[in-house]
Ligand SMILES: O=C(O)CCC(=O)C(=O)O
């Protein structure tokens with residue numbers, strides 16, 4: 001019997017089925033394709049879901065997104081590269097000589113992740129940001145994906161077993177193939193540095209049919225073996241490759257012109273009738289193809305980042321890294337790249353107390369945030385004079401490039417000024433001035449990106465080997481672009497949900513520099529100021545915000561009766577003096593507050609304190625406006641309040657995580673004991689009996 005790892009991994013057929021239901025819904029029929037694998041195995045799973053993304057299914061939309069996203073990138077390329085003659089180059093998957101186009105592809109990640117896996121044929125794409133939030137189409141995909149999984153998960157009725165993929169960073173690859181241009185992919189495994197076998201890879205097909213060949217990757221002899229199995233996917237079909245599939249097998253996408261040959265191989269016999277029919281129809285189309293219209297097949301693979309590259313804001317934030325109370329009690333199958341700490345259930349998510357933050361501790365790492373170039377050869381920047389004399393002309397040009405890189409590097413380092421500019425723009429309260437500042441930042445980031453790109457291409461033309469070209473790193477610029485976009489989104493979002501007559505101007509969220517030591521609400525002493533992690537507050541807002549309970553209690557309410565695992569039973573809170581009212585603003589340290597499982601919790605206010613970059617070490621806060629609920633109800637319906645509060649706070653949290661990318665002021669020396677550089681306080685009380 002294979003080990004089950006749900007909800008933190010997929011290592012059995014049962015897990016694979018659950019994963020399919022999470023992605024495609026309960027009503028999708030699926031087949032176990034274990035017989036279709038090149039060799040029998042108990043470790044790998046292949047699930048086929050016919051029509052899982054066909055017309056009428058939510059994920060169908062991806063079919064529209066793929067070409068739109070490609071157009072969006074091509075347009076952006078024209079802006080970044082100026083009047084480049086090949087604005088679509090960064091979507092091509094190129095052969096070694098850079099002339100053959102295997103197929104077209106884009107890579108995207110869930111914000112705030114900035115990681116890009118480089119698979120080889122896409123090495124020239126790395127200046128293109130992957131984070132979905134910086135793209136219009138990809139943002140739509142992100143929303144669709146979250147909503148689809150949340151809706152499917154609602155049918156699971158196992159709220160204490162929240163699957164980690166609801167919170168984990170996805171990575172999608174969108175491929176565009178034209179059968180008439182003989183696009184294809186050689187046999188390969190979808191492995192990369194951030195991949196973990198506990199996360200299945202889903203593959204969705206759109207448009208014309210496709211053949212997938214499978215090859216056993218277990219070496220039995222020295223002679224390489226070719227594919228021994230193949231399958232056909234038609235428009236709207238989906239596959240899940242799970243368990244050890246990527247280690248045990250290779251998969252490939254043969255060009256359609258080779259299909260007639262494949263039809264006469266023994267692999268063909270193992271196909272089902274509908275597959276054979278579909279394949280024959282495509283072969284006929286190929287032979288009869290006369291017009292210039294492409295025969296397009298698109299493919300979307302959904303993968304997961306189990307770890308993140310340095311410089312990514314998600315590096316310390318993924319759910320597989322953070323132990324969650326009541327859930328990831330044992331790291332599934334024990335092989336996560338970063339296993340959760342063994343001690344207390346909440347330790348890894350324990351935030352920093354900015355209220356109590358003293359002087360900044362020694363930096364955890366070199367400040368990587370706004371540096372654009374990582375030079376691999378930075379040790380001997382100044383050649384000795386004797387060495388200089390010996391320089392050949394090739395070496396001289398290398399030297400020129402080195403200086404060029406150093407120059408751009410210095411210039412990008414100064415972009416720390418942008419961090420100041422971003423932080424100087426109030427987080428909430430949209431005005432045209434802020435809009436202009438943000439626009440300027442975006443333009444300047446684009447300009448720096450263009451310079452880096454030119455330099456990087458010059459490096460390659462100069463004959464440096466590939467590892468030197470790899471030295472160019474766009475992550476710093478990606479962070480800035482994402483931060484500016486997030487700020488724009490926050491301001492736009494808060495604008496939409498503006499409560500017009502709130503005293504003090506506009507939004508229900510405000511930003512202050514007050515001392516965050518208040519630990520008792522004068523009017524409502526029953527509320528306790530509790531310390532949560534980013535992850536816990538995000539989960540509460542996503543899972544437990546209850547419109548029914550809000551109506552009953554006339555307060556922002558969280559229903560933990562069905563979501564017991566979201567909060568631990570004891571929550572850290574600010575200590576209060578026995579005579580609480582006399583010590584309203586005194587920091588007395590920490591205490592704990594009981595939140596029995598199955599409670600309904602009322603939430604009066606949220607405060608997120610952070611040490612702002614470039615603003616000395618002064619802690620700032622964003623917080624909900626006083627009398628949040630009564631003001632909101634004057635203007636909004638309960639459903640609108642839930643949406644506004646949920647999306648507003650989540651967006652602000654995500655943005656702070658992005659700005660916190662280098663965790664510069666964290667008061668620890670390793671990344672183990674705190675997850676971020678800002679703290680999250682909520683004023684809450686457990687509801688006793690509903691006010692009716
Ligand atoms: O097109 C397909 O069916 C598979 C695509 C694939 O293997 C990949 O993008 O890695």
Ligand SMILES: [Fe+2]
Nearest residue numbers: 188189190251
């Ligand atoms: Fe693949």
